[in-house]
Amino acid sequence: MGILTLFNNIRYLMRYNIKQIHYDVSVAKNGLDFVKYEINDDLKDLFIPNIMSKQESVDYIIKNKVSISRFGDGEFNLIKNVGIPFQQSSLELSMRLKEVLSSNDNNIKIGIAYWLFHTTNGAPEYSKNCTRIFGGDNSDWIAKLLNKNYIYINTGFTNLPKTKEDYEHIRKIWENRDLTVISGDRVFKGIEFNVFDNAKSIEYINAPTVNAFNKYDEILEKAKLIPKDRLVAIILGPTATVLAYDLAKLGYQALDLGHIVKSYDAYNKKQEITSNYLNSFYGKD
Numbered sequence: 001m002g003i004l005t006l007f008n009n010i011r012y013l014m015r016y017n018i019k020q021i022h023y024d025v026s027v028a029k030n031g032l033d034f035v036k037y038e039i040n041d042d043l044k045d046l047f048i049p050n051i052m053s054k055q056e057s058v059d060y061i062i063k064n065k066v067s068i069s070r071f072g073d074g075e076f077n078l079i080k081n082v083g084i085p086f087q088q089s090s091l092e093l094s095m096r097l098k099e100v101l102s103s104n105d106n107n108i109k110i111g112i113a114y115w116l117f118h119t120t121n122g123a124p125e126y127s128k129n130c131t132r133i134f135g136g137d138n139s140d141w142i143a144k145l146l147n148k149n150y151i152y153i154n155t156g157f158t159n160l161p162k163t164k165e166d167y168e169h170i171r172k173i174w175e176n177r178d179l180t181v182i183s184g185d186r187v188f189k190g191i192e193f194n195v196f197d198n199a200k201s202i203e204y205i206n207a208p209t210v211n212a213f214n215k216y217d218e219i220l221e222k223a224k225l226i227p228k229d230r231l232v233a234i235i236l237g238p239t240a241t242v243l244a245y246d247l248a249k250l251g252y253q254a255l256d257l258g259h260i261v262k263s264y265d266a267y268n269k270k271q272e273i274t275s276n277y278l279n280s281f282y283g284k285d
Helices: 005-045 054-064 074-079 093-102 124-144 166-174 212-223 237-249 260-268 276-281
Strands: 065-072 108-112 151-154 178-184 201-207 232-235 254-256
Touching: 054 151, 054 166, 065 074, 065 093, 065 237, 074 093, 074 124, 074 237, 093 237, 108 237, 166 260, 178 212, 178 237, 201 212, 212 237, 212 260, 232 237, 237 254
Parallel strands: 065 108, 065 254, 108 151, 178 201, 178 232, 232 254
Antiparallel strands: none
16 A cells, blocks of 8 residues: 555545544534433323322321332342342242232232432432432333332331421321331341330331341241231331231231331431431441
């Protein structure tokens, strides 16, 4: 190849690449201006599940005395067979969680997180990025598992942050009722303010804090000894989701109450809610 031919080829390639770069920049610039119309088209087919407000959720439980099973990021990860800090994944647990999620039993209400399908506007700054990361990666496939005609409980009523009025409302669920609490054996460690202290009576059944589902049959057999006129509160991660469902099928009112114990205690201690605190709050006990 002659030197002149080489330079001509280089000049041609440079001219071509510059044109391509100019085209790509134009697509990016003008595409951003046009994207609102594309989003509008996409929204016409977008499914947003019907989720009660937190107050409506509590009112519904009080009025109808239903059992509840909650689904948060941990439960959805386990459906995908992805383990979480306090529960290893298994095919059995994944299948059981899918079974519960598809339930349409009148005595059981399924709860999902409102933030999975709604704007983060107004949310505390510490939660926005986590919401966007998990929601962006998972909301589409989760939506395909949900029922378009179902009204879901809002899982947020058990989480931070809350007001005095929120807790007064929530505590009416078990106020003056005989209550049995099934929880991990470390859940109440360091708790000074017991959210259940307005119950008529309280009994406790301990279970493993970590990998509780590995002992599921034993936990269920103990739970079956509880008189059916007692309300059952379960603080046991994803195992609670399945256990509340199974107990409801047996005639109990069983409530999967997630983080309510730590949430109430943190409120009364006036705990500052920082990102570091939340890492420990949602981690294993």
